[in-house]
Amino acid sequence: MPELPEVETIRLSLAPHLVGHRVVEVEARRIRLREGIEPETWRERFEGVRILALERRGKYLLAHAEGAVALFHLGMSGRMVLRRPEEPRDPHTHLVLRMDHGLEVRFIDPRRFGVAVVLRPEALEGHPGLGRLGAEPLSDGMHDVLRQAASRSRAPIRSVLLDQTVLAGLGNIYANEALARAGISPLRRARAISARRIGVLAGAVRQVLEEALEAGGTTLRDGGFVNASGDAGYFSVRLLVYGREGEPCLACGAPIRRRVLTGRSVFYCPKCQR
DNA sequence: ACTCGCCTGTCG
DNA sequence: CGACAGGCGAGT
Structure with missing residues (x-):
């Protein structure tokens, strides 16, 4: 969760x-x-x-x-x-x-x-x-950590974002959301992405985590996540792609696509994310 | 670097 | 009934 x-x-x-x-x-x-x-x-x-x-x-x-x-x-x-x-x-x-x-x-x-x-x-x-565990994704050094890990990996970029020995704390929701905000396809091989675009991705990771933190986290339909007082988080209303298969991309209207990559769903806009 | 297994619960 | 779920580690 x-x-x-x-x-x-x-x-x-x-x-x-x-x-x-x-x-x-x-x-x-x-x-x-x-x-x-x-x-x-x-x-x-x-x-x-x-x-x-x-x-x-x-x-x-x-x-x-x-x-x-x-x-x-x-x-x-x-x-x-x-x-x-x-x-x-x-x-x-x-x-x-x-x-x-x-x-x-x-x-x-x-x-x-x-x-x-x-x-x-x-x-x-x-x-x-x-x-x-790898670097904290909100730390100053995370930019370089991500760039170095990405440059060394032939795996899809989503796998690098989920690797806790690279950055510690991202899961499937925020990996997908950061990639959507950066305009990068989750399926793209990490080392084929330019250093400049990895920099954009690093900024998107930071931004999406900070926004989600401010919203008190993401509580999905099932209500699974609550804080210690039992309150839900409300970042779910700002999800761009996660859990939105078939719904229109909020930027271009194209239907959000879902695929399974190493056993876990990826959600992305096939038009906005390359 | 991917596949499977670990569990229970919910949804279609 | 099968598919799927905010994760991770062992095994290959």
């Missing part, structure tokens, strides 16, 4: 209720996610600790505490919400942190592609995935 703007939206809405507060009680179900939840480890390392910071790296959230770091990834269907203890729990609630102010942080993930593990700080960089 969530890409950088959604994860950052969750971070911002969660932080005031986590940072500076103590975890009073951990309730964890032993269950297989992308990495399994170990209830004993969670309780040993996280019960009673004070949260010092809530950080985002790519699509990961890190809750830093004294001697331990909770690492979360929301996969396709993960959510983190703040609720009062008496509120009924959603199905697929796998982890609950009761905080010293009385509210609960709940980790919910129906499809179980997510991650919710608690590590020792020294284990962070060795974590597969987290340790191999």
Whole structure:
């Protein structure tokens, strides 16, 4: 589900209720996610600790505490919400942190592609995935990172944008949307695109992420994404191509096309994007 | 560098 | 019933 703007939206809405507060009680179900939840480890390392910071790296959230770091990834269907203890729990609630102010942080993930593990700080960089993340797409250096990766890759440019070891945080929605704004076909081989046009793409990546962040993320029809308070994001009204197969391009009126590329849909305007 | 598998849920 | 879904990693 969530890409950088959604994860950052969750971070911002969660932080005031986590940072500076103590975890009073951990309730964890032993269950297989992308990495399994170990209830004993969670309780040993996280019960009673004070949260010092809530950080985002790519699509990961890190809750830093004294001697331990909770690492979360929301996969396709993960959510983190703040609720009062008496509120009924959603199905697929796998982890609950009761905080010293009385509210609960709940980790919910129906499809179980997510991650919710608690590590020792020294284990962070060795974590597969987290340790191999590329540049933050909103950082100053991202321009050059993208240009270099694109110049070396024979793959379609959409694959480069989804590669988390190049830029960390783009997913299928924003990769498609950035390419639409840059006027580049998602199918074009990366290294066949001029450095100038990659520069345009880098600017489009930044722009679409900043706009989506301002809108509080993208909530699709299914209502899957909400922030920690349960609010939907409203960037969906500004999507140019994603999920709009057959609908008219907002620039030229040509029908938006959908194709499957390495197992995942690409959406693009065949006239505006080359 | 692509294919498949991991899961559950929803939509046509 | 099949197709598909904001992700990712193992295997090839």
